[in-house]
Amino acid sequence: MAAIKVKKVEAEKVKRLLKRLNLYDGKRRPKREGDFVLLPILDSAKVQELEFEVLDVELPMRPDRQIYKNLESVLREKLSENELKHLRRYDVIGDIAVIQIPKELEHRREEIVEGLLTVHPFLKVIAVKGFHEGAFRIRDYGIIWGEERLWTVHKENGVKIKVDLSKAFFNPRMKGERYRLAQLVKDGERVLIPFAGVLPYALVIARYKNVHITAVELNKEAIKLGLENIKLNEKKLKGSIEVIQGDVFEVLPTLGTFDRVISPTPKGVDALALTLRKAKNSLHYYDFVHEENINQFKNYIIEQCNNYGKKCEVRIKKVSDYKPHVYKVCADVEIKN
Template structure:
């Protein structure tokens, strides 16, 4: 039975604060009442106060993780994913094969702990196809896939079933924003719904945002209005047909699975001295080598010079596989003096 100090009501708040300060307040129970007295739970008897044993209502603490409340066989608990993506009010989790039969229970547990989540989906396969989308399996909540995601002070409306979007790149997008200079022209080659474009437009003079997915461009146009950003130019189409028609101070190549194939287009679209932000996937044993070799080869083919500015390992996306970023500056090669 818990212990409590018995104090007059009018002195309750003063005593409670003092007990907290002394580390004696027992947060596992609620304060009780007995006539004109309050029964304040304590962890041990307190000198100078009447201490009593009394029935008190326990405090029901909200769990910090869905893992605390989900019901799966004990032997499968080590397989429970420790994290999942949250896009707006939708959660997307990747389940190992052995947990797929318990997907609905896992979805309900996520919603129980994260009260703002209105729908939970499991990844039903890899990102693929021309539009870079993945199949999804509904687990719990509403069967809706459209949401509004907030990051870096902007709002992004999107449909997770129709466009590619990763909330895990929010820090990287902020990093590029901090390096962007006022008055720049930016070319976002694979813009999606505009997480780079809308943010960078707050500083840049003009942002050309290209994507081949009509749904992505539709949402990009909506996100312009949603954020009251007029200086983004959505471009629907294959970036190969756009490259060279734009000359930008900064080029974003956020297509890590295939960016190497578009290096020529990126270099044809950057001004002399401009910066390209390149993203790729790499094994742990060679994070940057093959990407930098490809960058040098294309520059040589076009008669350009490159200066590597920064290399970063952004995140792990598979065992010993990483999403990496390379920033480099492009120069027109100086003519050789005879």
């Protein structure tokens, strides 16, 4: 992640300059280091032209609006302290709120709906979510308030994403991760995205970088939405996106290699060997790993690299909690030869 190191006394002035030139990365937090401050930037090449030294450091994302906290404080007047403990984090996707209501709070459904509408007056649908099902990873939803629909247009990272939760997978919580990858991708790269869904990764990357992306997805409904999404964002995209409908395990062997491969692998699917073979310089491979097995996972990837005669540097990044002690992780694999 790119940043510049400036003296603390000059930080505000430099930050204003970077903002004026659209080079300041407002989605990340600056960091103090003694008498210096690390300022997050968007475009290393342009900032270098201003004669700043650009460093590769990881600066944390700014937290999302504290929407969960707001719901909690609205409900504080109506729910007991013990009931509040059962309140779960929820998502707002376009004008749809998606929440889990545990059995301990079933009798409070009406208050929760009212609370959500107070915090987000623009909502048109409130749905409770079940589990992901089948190869397409579609969740089971029940609408508990509002219009009878599960499609909407969600905005994230400067793109519009049409989703239909009843037809295709979408996870708004990967917003920060998509932004992180968009910053790592370099102009001119050829990028492969298997398991592409309605194209959230492809859209965000093409929004920021002039790249050619090949996206592969099996679910025809996701492909339809993805094509609509390309149209919806046409004017904003710097890069281009080509979509292939089909099974990743059949399509990838027919394709050549790519500068970078991004694999948002569905849970329980092992596509490591396949995606590694397709990557010339970088692979970002998502998987679900118990915290005790993270090193083992890293070594497994290095072993696979060796099997294919590639020398790799692997960094494992915890992306989100999945269940106690199990994380969704991204293995950032740099291929050295």
